[in-house]
Amino acid sequence: MSENKQIYNLHISGLRIAVLVLFCVIGLNIASIGNEKTTKKQNAKSGLTYINQFIENGSNLNWELADNNTVNIYLGYDYERNSLNRAYDHWHFLLEAEKGNDVTLIFHNFSEIYNGKQMPFETWIMDCISSPDDRNWQHVPVEWIDDDRMKVKIHMESDSLYIARVEPYRVSDLQNLLSEIKEDEQVKITPIGNTVEGRELQVIQVGSNNSPHKIFIRARAHAWETGGNWVVEGIIKKLLDNSRESKGYLANYTVYILPMANMDGVARGVSRFNLNGMDLNRNLTEPANPVLSPENAAMEGWLEGMIAKGLKPELAIDFHNDSNGPLFFSGKGKDNKRYVGNMRLLEKLLREKTWFSESTSFYGTTSFEEGLMSRYGIDALVYELNAHWIKSLEKKPLSEDWILLGGQLCTVFDIYCNEIKED
Ligand SMILES: [Zn+2]
The missing domain is CATH 3.40.630.10 (Zn peptidases)
Structure with missing residues (x-):
């Protein structure tokens, strides 16, 4: 290979690297703009600010905002001594999300052990009620979805709404x-x-x-x-x-x-x-x-x-x-x-x-x-x-x-x- 050709090839390689770096920078910028947009969009769409389980008679649960703007609710079990039976039957919490938003709640953990036996998932046990003040309740539609989960769509008429299974008595x-x-x-x-x-x-x-x-x-x-x-x-x-x-x-x-x-x-x-x-x-x-x-x-x-x-x-x-x-x-x-x-x-x-x-x-x-x-x-x-x-x-x-x-x-x-x- 002649010296000229080598210089020429070096120039071409340098140019390639420069172009590559440029594309990477542009790509990263586009990606970060995209992420920012997605995050903003997610927050704007769900409007979720908090789930307060520390109200009187509030239920034990874990929760997270899922990617698709729904909120996963993982019901906490309580357990029976010796038999290790377990029950999930209680839910009662305060959903806080910006007024005007639609929030989809997906409930998990309907895997009961009763009288020593794992109970099959029963869709007819599912029910959900909501209340603006923890006093006046109405039923909200629920549907069961794959993997034994319950889906509830909530429209936020104000910034907070109480959610429960049956009308609470504290x-x-x-x-x-x-x-x-x-x-x-x-x-x-x-x-x-x-x-x-x-x-x-x-x-x-x-x-x-x-x-x-x-x-x-x-x-x-x-x-x-x-x-x-x-x-x-x-x-x-x-x-x-x-x-x-x-x-x-x-x-x-x-x-x-x-x-x-x-x-x-x-x-x-x-x-x-x-x-x-x-x-x-x-x-x-x-x-x-x-x-x-x-x-x-x-x-x-x-x-x-x-x-x-x-x-x-x-x-x-x-x-x-x-x-x-x-x-x-x-x-x-x-x-x-x-x-x-x-x-x-x-x-x-x-x-x-x-x-x-x-x-x-x-x-x-x-x-x-x-x-x-x-x-x-x-x-x-x-x-x-x-x-x-x-x-x-x-x-x-x-x-x-x-x-x-x-x-x-x-x-x-x-x-x-x-x-x-x-x-
Ligand atoms: Zn009973």
């Missing part, structure tokens, strides 16, 4: 109820023990110990299941409305209510178990462990005290939420004529006097109905309120429907107490 709601009713001469509030974290559990008594019949009601053994609390509100408000009707009810029966058994779980925004990982609706056929399940030990101690004083309730109902809405009667009670007769009477009255229209079954477990029947001879049942659909009203439930049911139950109890069979 510890402060119970405290407000108690302050409202505590001076009423028909009401007695009795401390019966404490939760794992030391919160005081109380039984609300409406009526006199001397009335001919006694009914015991428990709600909120499972923290996410708020329906029972709203039913309790309906019962108490009806019984204290000073009408001729309710005075007649209170001359006939007294209700004793443990309104929020898993109060720690409600305060901490978990789904199901108490803070020691105990299911308060399991193992009731044996005395509760006072360290692991102080909430159940308190209930049992109070019930045993009532029985010792000759004040044994004739009927006991444990309110829950599920996705079917049935009544569960005691499996062992199936052979007891009195029990079967009384449960059939109750079922008939519920169908006639309330909006209840779901199924019933005698179901053998270790839960409330079985425990109170086998240990204390109390006619007991579990009432599961369908969290997603009220068949007879053809609507998705909100608190007003459960409050209505509570009022209707007061009539049911009145007739039931008059027609009940005793041993």
Whole structure:
């Protein structure tokens, strides 16, 4: 190769490198402009500023803004001791995003372990409600998408919106109820023990110990299941409305209510178990462990005290939420004529006097109905309120429907107490 050619080739190589560097610089600039645009566009489109899970009864979750301007919500599980069952059922948080934006929420972690088994993903469990003020709620459409996820599109009418699964009922709601009713001469509030974290559990008594019949009601053994609390509100408000009707009810029966058994779980925004990982609706056929399940030990101690004083309730109902809405009667009670007769009477009255229209079954477990029947001879049942659909009203439930049911139950109890069979 001649010297000239070598110089020529060097020039060409130099030129190539220069052109390459130039293109790289231009390319980098274009790319960075592009990135800036994408970031700005993403923020502008989603408008997400924060997800506040530290509200009262806020749920445990992780979240992130996804590339496609949607927000991924990873629900936190709570776990049962020993069995390692896990539940995801509670969501309640404050979505903060700029007013006017559409935000798509994708919920993950619907992988439940129940009674020791991995549960299949059920699309009918999905529901979502929203509220501008954590008080007035409406349902928002949801759809299920691949990989067991739930998609919810939210339009931001203001800069923040509360999101939940069922209408929340917080510890402060119970405290407000108690302050409202505590001076009423028909009401007695009795401390019966404490939760794992030391919160005081109380039984609300409406009526006199001397009335001919006694009914015991428990709600909120499972923290996410708020329906029972709203039913309790309906019962108490009806019984204290000073009408001729309710005075007649209170001359006939007294209700004793443990309104929020898993109060720690409600305060901490978990789904199901108490803070020691105990299911308060399991193992009731044996005395509760006072360290692991102080909430159940308190209930049992109070019930045993009532029985010792000759004040044994004739009927006991444990309110829950599920996705079917049935009544569960005691499996062992199936052979007891009195029990079967009384449960059939109750079922008939519920169908006639309330909006209840779901199924019933005698179901053998270790839960409330079985425990109170086998240990204390109390006619007991579990009432599961369908969290997603009220068949007879053809609507998705909100608190007003459960409050209505509570009022209707007061009539049911009145007739039931008059027609009940005793041993
Ligand atoms: Zn439950």
